[in-house]
Amino acid sequence: QARAPKGRCFCAGKGVNMVPPKLIEKVEIIPPSPSCKTQEIVVTLKNSTEQKCLNPESKFTQKYIMKAVEKRSLQKKYESI
Amino acid sequence: QARAPKGRCFCAGKGVNMVPPKLIEKVEIIPPSPSCKTQEIVVTLKNSTEQKCLNPESKFTQKYIMKAVEKRSLQKKYESI
Numbered sequence: 047q048a049r050a051p052k053g054r055c056f057c058a059g060k061g062v063n064m065v066p067p068k069l070i071e072k073v074e075i076i077p078p079s080p081s082c083k084t085q086e087i088v089v090t091l092k093n094s095t096e097q098k099c100l101n102p103e104s105k106f107t108q109k110y111i112m113k114a115v116e117k118r119s120l121q122k123k124y125e126s127i
Numbered sequence: 128q129a130r131a132p133k134g135r136c137f138c139a140g141k142g143v144n145m146v147p148p149k150l151i152e153k154v155e156i157i158p159p160s161p162s163c164k165t166q167e168i169v170v171t172l173k174n175s176t177e178q179k180c181l182n183p184e185s186k187f188t189q190k191y192i193m194k195a196v197e198k199r200s201l202q203k204k205y206e207s208i
Contacts (some may be wrong), residue, residue: 067158075154075195085195108196114156114166115189 055082061099064106136163142180145187
């Protein structure tokens with residue numbers, strides 16, 4: 047589940063479905079490249095050098111990432127629903 | 128527009144509205160923290176050590192980031208519209 051080499055990809059398998067949001071230091075989106083055909087999402091955790099692969103298809107990942115680009119006005123709309 | 132210190136934030140201002148997608152090495156989402164109250168989106172470019180701040184509210188950033196977490200089945204749906 048952790049970041050591990052597979053070919054030249056960071057991630058072996060789909061990665062974890064969630065991590066505690068408060069522990070997130072940063073989330074990296076790495077597009078497909080000649081050395082790794084899969085897009086990868088890697089999360090770095092606070093208080094550790096640990097990096098984990100996040101499953102791009104998990105609800106947690108999708109919500110976390112969508113939230114990062116929602117406009118504030120839209121966020122308010124969603125919150126009030 | 129480039130990454131520059133502002134307090135302890137990476138970004139000064141909103142950042143660029145777009146970068147050529149083919150030049151993207153990775154995109155980092157950095158949540159708000161005690162040292163920087165703003166969420167930041169930082170893009171690293173290929174063939175350079177350059178990092179730029181991306182405007183989280185630009186259409187380019189929103190599309191690029193949403194695409195990263197769209198399920199393949201959904202992507203096909205959008206493509207066919």
